[in-house]
Structure formats: structure tokens, C-alpha cells
Amino acid sequence: MTARISRSAAAAILILPSGGYLVLFFGLPLLLAFLGGFGLFTRGAETGFTLEHYRTLFGTRAYRDGLLFSTYLAIVPTMVSLALALPLAVALARTHPGQKLFNMLYKVPLVVPGIVAAFIVMTMFDRGGLAARVLEPIGIDLPKLVRDQWAIGVIIATAWKAVPFMTLIIGGSLGAINRDILSAARTLGAGPLATFWRIQVPLALPGITAAFLLTFIGGMGAYAVPNLLGPVYPLPLSVHMYVNAFERNNWGLVSAMGTVLSLISVAVLLAYYRATRGMRIAYGGEAR
Amino acid sequence: MSRLYIDGVAKSFGDAVALHEVSLHVDDGEFVTLLGPSGCGKTTLMRIVAGITQPDRGSIRIDDRVIHSLPPERRNIGLVFQSYALFPHMTVAANVGFGLKMRGIPRADADARVAAALDLVDLGPLADRYPRALSGGQQQRVALARAVVIEPDVLLFDEPLSNLDAKLRDQLRDDLKILQRRLGITAIYVTHDQAEAMALADRILVMKNGRIVEEGAPVTLYRQPRTRFAAEFLGQTNVLPVRQRDGRTLMPWDREVLASADDADRHVSLRPEDIAMTPDADGPGAVRSVTFLGASVECRIAVGGIELRVRQTGSDVVLPEIGTRVRLAARAAPHPLSEGSDSPLKLADA
Numbered sequence: 001m002t003a004r005i006s007r008s009a010a011a012a013i014l015i016l017p018s019g020g021y022l023v024l025f026f027g028l029p030l031l032l033a034f035l036g037g038f039g040l041f042t043r044g045a046e047t048g049f050t051l052e053h054y055r056t057l058f059g060t061r062a063y064r065d066g067l068l069f070s071t072y073l074a075i076v077p078t079m080v081s082l083a084l085a086l087p088l089a090v091a092l093a094r095t096h097p098g099q100k101l102f103n104m105l106y107k108v109p110l111v112v113p114g115i116v117a118a119f120i121v122m123t124m125f126d127r128g129g130l131a132a133r134v135l136e137p138i139g140i141d142l143p144k145l146v147r148d149q150w151a152i153g154v155i156i157a158t159a160w161k162a163v164p165f166m167t168l169i170i171g172g173s174l175g176a177i178n179r180d181i182l183s184a185a186r187t188l189g190a191g192p193l194a195t196f197w198r199i200q201v202p203l204a205l206p207g208i209t210a211a212f213l214l215t216f217i218g219g220m221g222a223y224a225v226p227n228l229l230g231p232v233y234p235l236p237l238s239v240h241m242y243v244n245a246f247e248r249n250n251w252g253l254v255s256a257m258g259t260v261l262s263l264i265s266v267a268v269l270l271a272y273y274r275a276t277r278g279m280r281i282a283y284g285g286e287a288r
Numbered sequence: 289m290s291r292l293y294i295d296g297v298a299k300s301f302g303d304a305v306a307l308h309e310v311s312l313h314v315d316d317g318e319f320v321t322l323l324g325p326s327g328c329g330k331t332t333l334m335r336i337v338a339g340i341t342q343p344d345r346g347s348i349r350i351d352d353r354v355i356h357s358l359p360p361e362r363r364n365i366g367l368v369f370q371s372y373a374l375f376p377h378m379t380v381a382a383n384v385g386f387g388l389k390m391r392g393i394p395r396a397d398a399d400a401r402v403a404a405a406l407d408l409v410d411l412g413p414l415a416d417r418y419p420r421a422l423s424g425g426q427q428q429r430v431a432l433a434r435a436v437v438i439e440p441d442v443l444l445f446d447e448p449l450s451n452l453d454a455k456l457r458d459q460l461r462d463d464l465k466i467l468q469r470r471l472g473i474t475a476i477y478v479t480h481d482q483a484e485a486m487a488l489a490d491r492i493l494v495m496k497n498g499r500i501v502e503e504g505a506p507v508t509l510y511r512q513p514r515t516r517f518a519a520e521f522l523g524q525t526n527v528l529p530v531r532q533r534d535g536r537t538l539m540p541w542d543r544e545v546l547a548s549a550d551d552a553d554r555h556v557s558l559r560p561e562d563i564a565m566t567p568d569a570d571g572p573g574a575v576r577s578v579t580f581l582g583a584s585v586e587c588r589i590a591v592g593g594i595e596l597r598v599r600q601t602g603s604d605v606v607l608p609e610i611g612t613r614v615r616l617a618a619r620a621a622p623h624p625l626s627e628g629s630d631s632p633l634k635l636a637d638a
Contacts, residue, residue, distance in 0.1 A: 180373035183340045184431075186360035187367040188438060189390030198386075202377045 030262070036255030043251040053256035063257070065234035071264060073151060073226055073236055074219035077158035081215060084159065085166035086208070090196060092167065093174045109164050114157070118228040121157040122146055146229050153229035158219060166211035173207025174200055209272060217265045237261055290350055290441035290474045291316050292337070297346030297356075299332055306332040307498045309346065314442070317472040319465075321485040323521065324495030330478045333495075334444050337476065338367050350441045361390070366435030366473075370447040372427040374419040380406070380430050381415040387438035405437040406430075408467065425456045432464065436471060443468070445477040449484060461487055482522045486510065494518045516625045519557040526558045526596040527625065539622065556622035560586065560599035564617045567608065571615035575608045589614060 036042045039050035057063050092103065109117065124130050125145040132142050146153040177200065185195045201208070223238040230236065241257050244250040292314040299307040307329045314320045322330040335341040337348060339360035348356040355363045374383050381402050388398040406412045409429040419427055428448055435443060448464075449457045465488050468475050479485055485492050486506040493503040494517065502509065502518040513519035516527055530539060539556070565573075565587065573589040584601045587608065598616070608614070 178371060178373065180369045180371045181375060183335075183338070183360070184367065184369060184373040184434075185375070185386070186340065187338050187363070187365055188387035188434065189361045190386070191359070191361050194390060199375060 033255045033258050033262075036252055037259045039252050042255065045252060050252075053252045056253055057256050057260065062234065063237070063240060066237045066240050067257075067260065069151075069230075069234040070220055070222075070237040070261060073154060073158075073222055073230075074216045074264075076151075077155045077162065077219055078212060078215045080155055081159045081162035081166055082208070082212060085163050085170055085211065086201070088163065089167045089170040089174055089204075090200065092171055106167060107164050109160055110168070112161070114161055115224045115228075117161050118157045118225045121153050121160065121229060125153060125156065147231055149231055151226065151230050154222075154226045157225050157229055158215075158222070162215045162218075166215060169211040169214075170204055170207045173204035177203045205276060209276065213269060213272065216268060220261050220265050292442050292474055292476070293347075293349040294333070294337065295347045295349075297333065297336055297343045297348065299329075299336060299341065299343050305498050307336075307343075310498070310500055312493065312500065314474055314476060316474055319468055319475045319477065319488060319490045321477045321479060321489035321492045322495055323479060323482060323485040323492050325480055325521070328495040329498040330480075330495050331446055334367075334446055334476060334478050337442070338365050338444055339363050364438070364441050366438060366440035366443040368428070368431050368435050368443070368445045368448045370450050372419070372424070372431045372451075374427055374430055374434075376419055379416050379418055380411065380422070383419065383430055384434045384437050387434065391438065401437055405433040408436070409433045409463075424452050425460055428452065428460060429463075432467070436467070436473065441474065443473045443475045445475065445479075447479050447481075448477075450479075450481070457484075464488070486522070492522075494521060511620075512623055513557060514626055516555060516557070519623070519625055524560055524597060524599075526560065526563070527555050528558055528594065528596065528622065529554060530556050530622075530624075539618070555625045557625055558596075558618055558622040559620070560597040561601070562618060562620040562622075563596070563598045564619050565589065565598045565600065565608075566615045566617075567612055568615035569613050571613045573614045573616050575610055575612045575614060578607050578610060580607060589616065591616065 032041055037053055039045075039053065040047050057067075088106070092099075092106070096102075112120075122129070125132075125142065127144070127146070129146075135142060143152075145156070181203070182195055182199060185199045186192075190198060221238055222236065223242065226236045227239055237257050237260070241254045244257070245254045292312075294310065294312040294314075296309045296311055297307060298309045299305075310329070310333060312320070312333075322333065324330050332341060336343045336356075339355070339358060343356065346356070347354065350364075355365075375386065378386065384405055385398050385402045388401060393401070403412065403415070406415055409432055411426060411429055411433065414422065414426065419430065422430065428451075431448070445464075449460055452460060461484060477485075477488055489506055491503060492506055492509050493500045494509070494515075495501065496517055502513065502515050504512075509518060510522050513522065513525075519525050519527060528539065561584075573591040575587055576590045576595065577588045579586045584599050585605045585607055587598045587600070588595055589598055596616075
């Protein structure tokens with residue numbers, strides 16, 4: 001009996017460093033933000049349970065549009081980046097001349113900070129930017145790409161950063177596939193395209209997912225890039241959070257916004273895990 | 289009818305020559321084994337036939353159909369891998385049905401053929417399992433069903449049994465032979481295991497350093513090898529120096545070699561099981577070691593500066609003491625070996 005108690009005590013002590021760290025620096029702030037959204041333990045305001053902040057969030061058109069826009073900025077650049085990164089990763093997995101050099105070059109954007117990428121896009125694609133000046137003499141008039149309605153500039157800057165990142169992760173997953181499996185598919189009658197969709201993509205799904213989710217969540221909370229390159233209206237929720245925190249001191253509303261952004265990310269994560277469950281059971285070594 | 293013609297196929301990887309110009313014709317329904325040590329080019333040759341590796345030159349035909357310029361998916365060649373190479377994200381049935389799906393075979397027809405192929409390898413009840421849940425032997429049988437269900441013109445095996453344990457290997461080897469016979473598929477089998485090669489093949493091609501050095505039916509190749517390399521690679525043998533004296537060719541123990549040997553022949557091959565050994569206090573040999581292997585007893589005998597292996601079988605064999613003097617006699621004619629063992633073999637009909 002005493003042995004069992006001391007054993008569970010020992011287990012508790014062993015878990016404490018990692019578990020305690022998670023609770024203290026991750027769980028607690030998240031809980032405070034969640035409660036803050038309901039007016040509890042709110043910074044710089046009297047506390048008491050209220051749904052007022054959520055009412056404001058969903059009742060104000062600018063915030064509703066901001067929420068949709070944040071989701072748009074998570075989905076669209078991620079999809080665009082994935083569409084570019086997937087074929088690039090496959091191409092890089094094959095042996096070709098100049099492989100080493102190319103493998104190094106495509107990673108360059110990884111070491112450039114996002115804000116710098118945003119300024120690069122601005123100098124390139126803004127009205128009177130480099131691209132416009134080069135293309136104008138040959139009669140090509142670029143549409144508005146910076147601070148435009150569809151946030152094309154944001155998509156370009158985000159993709160510029162995300163494509164190498166996704167390529168790196170997906171490339172790792174593709175590289176881990178036994179080459180015999182690809183050869184087997186070919187001898188059985190699958191062309192390169194069928195092999196890609198039916199074999200490579202499903203088997204690289206863990207990497208594709210990780211890349212997708214990380215980019216998606218980054219887009220959900222993106223602040224600097226949409227603030228620089230995005231349209232004047234709508235503003236993403238991240239910008240509204242900044243304004244409400246530091247210009248209006250409305251921390252309760254900020255907490256509500258943060259909670260909603262997090263919930264959407266978690267929802268996407270759960271939806272994904274549900275959708276790919278069968279596949280992971282089949283070959284991921286996961287128990288049924 | 290599917291005859292495979294490989295003519296003058298060569299391949300280098302950078303400076304390393306994997307295949308010198310290799311030619312090989314496989315008859316309809318014939319089971320040919322490429323036998324050789326690792327790095328001899330046998331796998332490269334097979335991958336070239338499958339279309340996974342591109343040859344530098346040479347041509348490959350199946351009957352009148354030139355295939356060396358076709359991508360793998362249009363060659364209609366089945367390939368069974370050492371690593372099984374099953375699709376881990378598909379069930380057994382989906383794995384076997386993959387080739388039919390790619391060929392646009394209607395679902396109902398495909399399902400029936402998949403079921404028939406799985407019955408052929410006794411895996412019908414496991415159709416809905418994933419490869420992960422199967423043993424190595426079962427996985428390889430799935431791979432076999434997957435390769436034959438598309439009714440390939442030629443079936444290729446790349447050391448398919450090497451990852452299995454010994455007992456399972458023998459079992460699957462026999463199954464595979466029966467299946468190939470029943471289906472009458474033209475087959476090439478790559479292996480470094482001489483026992484496997486002899487058990488399976490109608491014809492063995494011995495490869496070394498990117499060349500086919502010798503070919504023949506298993507019995508011929510084992511009993512009358514032409515090259516020292518083939519003699520030593522197929523089973524165990526004693527390669528013994530012979531002496532020419534007064535127009536006679538003599539064994540190390542001064543017995544005359546019965547088979548006709550040219551003056552150029554300096555060595556003969558004599559299998560351990562073809563040597564009779566009798567205790568004799570005045571004999572030329574001395575027992576150096578004795579190994580009891582159950583079915584046989586293997587002795588190493590020192591004779592005039594060389595050592596040879598003698599294998600005796602039967603329950604009446606007496607294990608000799610080390611140091612016992614023995615007399616030796618060849619029970620079969622020692623087989624002369626040509627000295628230029630590396631010279632490439634010309635095809636009879638090429």
C-alpha cells in the first residue's frame with residue numbers, strides 16, 4: 001500500500017517539470033484568455049461574468065468581416081502555397097543536375113523575416129513598383145496587387161515564405177517513401193501522375209498535413225503582413241486585437257477575439273484528424 | 289507467347305560500369321535465373337527490363353514489341369521486389385487490384401480477378417487486411433498475386449525470398465515454382481543464392497562484374513562448370529591444380545584425371561561429395577578437421593600442400609580422428625576448368 005502511494009508520488013514528481021511547465025506557461029494563459037472573454041479576470045477592468053464581448057464581436061460588422069478575413073488569410077495563402085509546394089517537393093525528390101544548388105537556393109526565403117518579405121513584395125508589386133516599371137514599357141498593366149480587395153499582396157508575401165517551408169516538410173515525407181513502392185506502382189501501370197495522386201500524396205499525408213496546419217495557424221494570427229499589404233477594409237481580427245488592446249484598452253474583447261481565432265484553429269485540426277483517421281490507422285502504426 | 293530478347297544492353301553509373309554489353313534471350317514460359325554476387329549487375333539488368341533504369345544502349349523486345357523506349361507502365365511486365373513494396377495505405381485486395389484499376393478494367397471483372405489471384409496464393413481470407421497486419425511471407429504472396437493478376441508478358445523477381453527466414457523461404461520457393469509452371473509465365477529471377485537458383489531455374493546465367501560468364505541448365509552447370517567462377521559460386525567445390533607428366537594429367541595424389549583435359553587446363557573441379565575417402569596408414573592425405581552437419585560429415589583433408597573438402601553422407605559414416613591418414617579417390621570424373629574464367633560467354637544463337 002505504502003509502496004503504491006510512494007510510486008504514484010514518484011510519478012507525480014517525475015511529471016512535474018514537463019507537466020508543470022505546460023500548465024504554467026501554456027494552460028494558464030490560455031485559460032485566462034478564455035475567461036477574459038467572459039469578463040472574468042480581465043486586465044484593467046472590473047470582473048464579472050458577461051457575454052458582452054462576444055455580443056460586440058459577432059454584432060459588429062467590421063469584426064464579423066475581420067473574422068471572415070482572418071479565416072480567408074489562413075485558407076487561401078495556405079492552399080496557394082500547397083499547390084506550389086507539392087509539385088516542387090516531388091520535383092526536388094527526383095535526381096536532377098544542379099540538385100545541390102537548387103536544394104540550397106529554394107530555402108533562402110526561410111531565413112528572411114516575414115516583415116522583410118512584406119516589404120520586398122511592396123517594392124516589387126506596389127503601384128510604381130519594380131514589376132510595374134519593368135512591365136509598363138511592353139504594354140502590360142499590372143492590376144492592383146498591394147492593399148487590394150482580395151489581398152493578393154498578402155497571398156504573394158505569405159506564399160513566398162510558406163512555399164519553401166512546406167516544400168521542406170513535404171519533401172522529407174516524400175523522401176521517406178520506399179522507392180520500390182513507386183517503382184511497383186509504375187510497373188503495375190500507373191503513370192507519373194497516377195503514382196503521384198494515388199501513392200505519393202497519401203503516403204506523404206503526415207508531412208502535407210503538418211505543413212498545412214502550421215501555415216494555416218500562422219495565417220490565422222498573421223498581423224504584420226496583412227497590416228502592410230492588406231486592404232483598408234476588412235482588417236483581419238489580429239489588427240482589431242491590437243487596436244482594442246493598445247488604443248481602446250478593451251482587453252475583454254481582445255480575449256474573446258483570441259479565443260475565437262484559437263477555436264477555429266483547433267476546429268480545423270480536429271476536422272483534419274477525423275478526416276485522415278482511417279489512413280493513419282492503416283499505415284501510421286496507430287492502434288485501431 | 290512471350291519471348292524476351294535482350295540485346296547488347298549496357299549501363300554505366302558515372303565511371304562505374306554496371307553492365308557490359310549483355311545479351312539474353314528467354315523463351316516462352318522459361319524460368320531463367322540471374323545468379324551472381326552483389327554488385328555483379330544482375331539487379332541493374334532486371335531494373336532495365338522493367339523500365340525503372342534506363343540503359344545506355346542496347347535493345348529489349350518482347351516478341352516483336354520493342355519495349356526499351358517505353359515507360360514502365362506501358363511494358364506489361366510484373367515485378368516482385370525483395371522489399372515486397374506493397375502499398376501500405378491500401379488493403380490486400382486494393383493492392384492486388386491496383387494494376388487492374390490502372391488498366392481501366394471494370395470493377396466487377398476486376399474484383400473477380402483479384403479474388404482468383406488471392407486464392408492462387410491462399411490469401412483469400414485476408415483480402416481486407418492491411419499489409420502491416422501480415423507476416424513477411426504473406427506480404428510477399430500478396431506482392432506475387434499483385435504481379436500476376438495483370439497477366440504480364442514477363443514476370444521479374446528481384447531476390448524475393450531474401451527477407452524471409454529459411455523455412456518459409458523453402459516453402460515459398462516451391463510455391464513460386466509451381467505457380468510459374470501453372471501460369472506458364474516467362475520469368476527472370478535474380479538471386480545471389482545458388483540453392484534457390486538451382487531449385488527454381490530452367491536455366492541459370494552466372495554473372496560477374498557486369499557480364500554473363502556462363503549459362504546452362506542447373507544440372508549441367510553444377511556438374512560440368514566451364515569456369516572456375518561458376519564452379520565455386522554454385523555450391524562448394526575443390527578447385528585442384530593438376531600436373532602434366534608424360535602426356536598424362538595427374539591429380540595432386542598422382543591419380544590420372546579420367547576426363548580429357550587440354551594442355552591449357554591447369555585446374556579441375558571436384559565436388560566434396562564426389563571424393564571417396566578411406567583410412568590408410570600410407571595414404572597421401574591427413575584429416576585436418578571434422579564437422580558433423582547431421583545429414584553429412586564434412587572433413588578437410590591436407591594433401592601435398594593443398595587442402596580439400598570431402599563430404600560423406602549416410603548414417604554409417606564414421607567420424608575420423610583428426611590426423612588420420614587417408615587415401616582419396618574421385619568418384620566422379622574431375623571436371624577441367626578453363627583458365628580464362630572471366631571471358632564473356634557468347635550466346636549460341638546470337
